[in-house]
Amino acid sequence: MMKQFLRVLALIVFIVSMASVLSTSYAQDNVLNVYNWDDYIDDSTIPEFEEKFGVKVHYDVYDSNETLLAKLQAGATGFDVIFPSDYMIKIMVQLDLLEPLNKSKIPNIKNVDPLFLDQPFDPGNQYSLPYTWGTAGIGYLADQITESVDSWSVMFDPKYSGRIVMLDDVREALGAALKYLGYSLNSTNPDELQQAKELLIRQKPLVKAYASAQAEYMLLSGDAWLIHNWSGDVHRATLENSNITYVVPKEGSSKFIDNCAIPKTAQNKELAHAFINFLLEPEVDARIHNHIRYMSPNTAALPYLDEALRNTMQKMSPEIAAKLEYIEDLGQATRLWDKIWTEIKAQ
Ligand code: SPD
Numbered sequence: 045m046m047k048q049f050l051r052v053l054a055l056i057v058f059i060v061s062m063a064s065v066l067s068t069s070y071a072q073d074n075v076l077n078v079y080n081w082d083d084y085i086d087d088s089t090i091p092e093f094e095e096k097f098g099v100k101v102h103y104d105v106y107d108s109n110e111t112l113l114a115k116l117q118a119g120a121t122g123f124d125v126i127f128p129s130d131y132m133i134k135i136m137v138q139l140d141l142l143e144p145l146n147k148s149k150i151p152n153i154k155n156v157d158p159l160f161l162d163q164p165f166d167p168g169n170q171y172s173l174p175y176t177w178g179t180a181g182i183g184y185l186a187d188q189i190t191e192s193v194d195s196w197s198v199m200f201d202p203k204y205s206g207r208i209v210m211l212d213d214v215r216e217a218l219g220a221a222l223k224y225l226g227y228s229l230n231s232t233n234p235d236e237l238q239q240a241k242e243l244l245i246r247q248k249p250l251v252k253a254y255a256s257a258q259a260e261y262m263l264l265s266g267d268a269w270l271i272h273n274w275s276g277d278v279h280r281a282t283l284e285n286s287n288i289t290y291v292v293p294k295e296g297s298s299k300f301i302d303n304c305a306i307p308k309t310a311q312n313k314e315l316a317h318a319f320i321n322f323l324l325e326p327e328v329d330a331r332i333h334n335h336i337r338y339m340s341p342n343t344a345a346l347p348y349l350d351e352a353l354r355n356t357m358q359k360m361s362p363e364i365a366a367k368l369e370y371i372e373d374l375g376q377a378t379r380l381w382d383k384i385w386t387e388i389k390a391q
Contacts (some may be wrong), residue, residue: 082257086335149317152324160341173301176338183278196224207269212254232377278337296367
């Protein structure tokens with residue numbers, strides 16, 4: 045009797061554990077973990093993908109390339125699709141953190157403007173495909189800042205003490221100071237970096253906050269009058285307050301291409317390819333960009349972009365465009381930059 049009872053019990057345990065194994069692998073095949081920049085997608089794309097593919101998407105956000113890198117280096121294995129910027133793709137490839145893309149699973153690559161393909165940070169697009177492009181600059185409240193804003197100088201003006209927000213981003217904040225001083229934002233020259241550091245330390249008492257994801261909301265609430273931020277985030281804020289204006293300073297600034305990529309540790313590479321392909325559908329891409337207000341590298345999406353966004357894409361003067369630089373991998377000098385940034389933040 046006892047033996048029979050134990051046999052039945054063992055059978056039940058076996059059935060339950062098999063069911064759980066099966067349901068786990070089923071769940072894994074049907075879950076996609078996406079890790080993207082904050083405010084970098086519209087509200088419909090994820091539900092539409094879930095419905096079309098019968099899967100569940102877990103979606104999380106970050107606000108700097110360095111946060112994303114730190115997560116991957118700390119061994120995070122939960123991400124299937126990520127969106128690193130240009131220089132970060134190069135760093136991640138060097139660190140062997142990215143999976144080569146299987147282009148046969150991304151036929152919508154045909155929609156991408158060749159101008160944005162085969163960039164020096166990823167020759168042949170072995171690991172990444174472009175998602176957005178844009179610039180860093182200044183967003184400001186034109187009803188508060190009545191002087192003409194065309195230079196980084198306004199971000200260092202004591203008149204605006206307590207109303208200035210700088211990007212909480214080592215490459216962008218130090219990069220902006222370097223540009224204002226007339227240097228490259230990829231400088232590795234210790235003297236130039238020292239000058240940029242001193243400038244940011246002098247600026248610090250004027251700075252309300254170092255913030256990336258929250259900056260546009262601080263401008264919208266009127267807590268900040270001048271924010272160092274990325275083009276799309278400011279352009280999106282202009283839709284809510286027409287006093288908000290975006291300018292790329294005359295000394296120049298950074299430009300960037302943010303890209304879709306698949307980490308080597310991704311659990312669902314098949315679905316990750318399907319998601320990237322889905323993002324490159326013209327209507328999907330246009331809907332995302334009409335919402336996030338960054339520029340689209342997708343030629344097939346252009347007819348679906350709204351007029352105002354298309355105009356923004358054509359607006360920059362050639363003189364200023366010539367002063368934009370892509371952020372590049374600094375190699376060994378990264379440590380000096382990080383040390384300087386830590387010292388500025390610690391002040
Ligand atoms: N809110 C989305 C911001 C995305 C900006 N990416 C910029 C990368 C610059 N190096």
